[in-house]
Amino acid sequence: MAVFQHTVEEPLNREPSSTKLVENYVTEKIGYDRNHGPIPVIDGESHRVTIDGAVRSTLSLSVADLQALPQHTVVCALQCAGNRRHTMRTKLHEVQGVDWFDAAVMNCEWTGPRLRDVLLKAGVSLDEKKWKDAHAAFACYTAPTENSSWYGGSIPLDRAMRDDADVILAVQMNGETLSPNHGYPVRVIVPGIAGARSVKWVERVTVQMTESENYYQKYDYKVLPPDIDSKEAAEEVWDKVPALMGMPVNSAIGVPTKGSRVERDRDGHVLVKGYALPGCDSGPITKVEVSGDDGKTWQQATILDQDKFSTEPSKFKWAWCLWEAHVRMQPSTGKKLLSRATDQGGNQQQETCEWNLRGVAYNGYGETDEIEVV
Numbered sequence: 453m454a455v456f457q458h459t460v461e462e463p464l465n466r467e468p469s470s471t472k473l474v475e476n477y478v479t480e481k482i483g484y485d486r487n488h489g490p491i492p493v494i495d496g497e498s499h500r501v502t503i504d505g506a507v508r509s510t511l512s513l514s515v516a517d518l519q520a521l522p523q524h525t526v527v528c529a530l531q532c533a534g535n536r537r538h539t540m541r542t543k544l545h546e547v548q549g550v551d552w553f554d555a556a557v558m559n560c561e562w563t564g565p566r567l568r569d570v571l572l573k574a575g576v577s578l579d580e581k582k583w584k585d586a587h588a589a590f591a592c593y594t595a596p597t598e599n600s601s602w603y604g605g606s607i608p609l610d611r612a613m614r615d616d617a618d619v620i621l622a623v624q625m626n627g628e629t630l631s632p633n634h635g636y637p638v639r640v641i642v643p644g645i646a647g648a649r650s651v652k653w654v655e656r657v658t659v660q661m662t663e664s665e666n667y668y669q670k671y672d673y674k675v676l677p678p679d680i681d682s683k684e685a686a687e688e689v690w691d692k693v694p695a696l697m698g699m700p701v702n703s704a705i706g707v708p709t710k711g712s713r714v715e716r717d718r719d720g721h722v723l724v725k726g727y728a729l730p731g732c733d734s735g736p737i738t739k740v741e742v743s744g745d746d747g748k749t750w751q752q753a754t755i756l757d758q759d760k761f762s763t764e765p766s767k768f769k770w771a772w773c774l775w776e777a778h779v780r781m782q783p784s785t786g787k788k789l790l791s792r793a794t795d796q797g798g799n800q801q802q803e804t805c806e807w808n809l810r811g812v813a814y815n816g817y818g819e820t821d822e823i824e825v826v
């Protein structure tokens with residue numbers, strides 16, 4: 453009998469304040485939790501991951517087997533597709549989903565074998581030409597979810613097999629054994645891709661020609677067209693809209709917080725801090741700008757530790773950056789601050805993005821308002 457924390461009725465969904473989130477480059481302890489059901493407390497000694505489907509030999513791997521493969525560490529942002537949903541519903545139009553603010557994201561160091569090495573060990577039996585149309589499907593059967601008896605998701609097989617896409621079966625987070633809420637004993641980490649595909653407590657990886665049949669792959673986590681404005685209308689199109697994969701370039705402001713009173717420094721500047729996330733495969737972030745006049749003028753923010761991004765771009769390709777700016781402002785009330793990020797691929801955040809019913813992948817300008825400047 454598995455032991456569970458929380459329930460299907462009340463799963464653990466929480467995020468820190470954005471101010472707290474941007475205090476540290478590596479997110480420790482305060483990372484957001486997103487669960488569609490209870491958290492299983494699994495015995496890591498007896499846990500197995502089955503590798504099956506279009507492979508030459510079906511494998512049943514223990515955690516020790518996974519640790520015996522070459523270990524790879526990746527620094528990446530893991531982000532719920534619904535991050536910043538609150539801004540979409542308040543600025544654009546009501547949406548359906550958990551009311552996430554700007555902190556359903558965390559930047560961590562994950563360690564484990566590359567999924568590619570695990571699949572090569574099993575021997576993918578599909579011709580390489582078919583990899584782009586095939587899928588690596590992940591499943592966790594132990595914990596039920598709100599909409600199904602299990603949780604799963606999939607990614608295109610060619611991404612799983614790319615040696616530069618850094619997809620791993622993580623057994624460690626920030627140098628420590630995973631905690632139950634973040635997937636102990638092993639979870640998938642797919643950098644750049646919506647968090648929903650980074651399946652926790654993973655038990656099975658299947659190479660197959662169809663995407664995962666799981667509810668959360670087929671009937672959730674999709675950017676529905678803007679004319680789909682009800683659950684009923686969505687029923688008609690779930691099958692026609694692709695599953696959300698890559699997340700868009702984004703940024704958010706952690707300091708100052710909405711409604712706060714900020715003191716200017718001696719030169720009349722206000723300190724603004726935040727994070728920025730590159731678009732899917734287009735990292736790292738190359739520029740962040742801030743505006744204190746509703747977007748009429750922009751000034752460049754300082755990307756903290758920018759050296760490491762420019763000297764080791766491939767290491768930080770999937771990571772966020774933290775930034776800060778000193779913005780000149782006059783004493784006043786009801787002020788707004790905006791942020792916008794640009795990544796290596798040239799993707800730049802726009803003022804707003806198109807509305808979608810589930811409020812996923814929102815990436816309009818980062819924003820904080822009702823600021824009193826003194």
Ligand SMILES: Nc1nc2c(c(=O)[nH]1)N[C@H]1C(S)=C(S)[C@@H](COP(=O)(O)O)O[C@H]1N2
Pocket residue numbers: 483484485486487488489531532533592597603604633634635646647648649650651652653
């Ligand atoms: N088995 C399982 N894996 C899961 C989920 C889940 O509910 N069950 N939630 C997914 C979603 S929607 C997100 S955003 C991330 C959240 O990971 P975290 O809780 O470690 O932050 O895990 C993903 N993996």
Ligand SMILES: [Mo]
Pocket residue numbers: 486531532533534647648
């Ligand atoms: Mo999510």
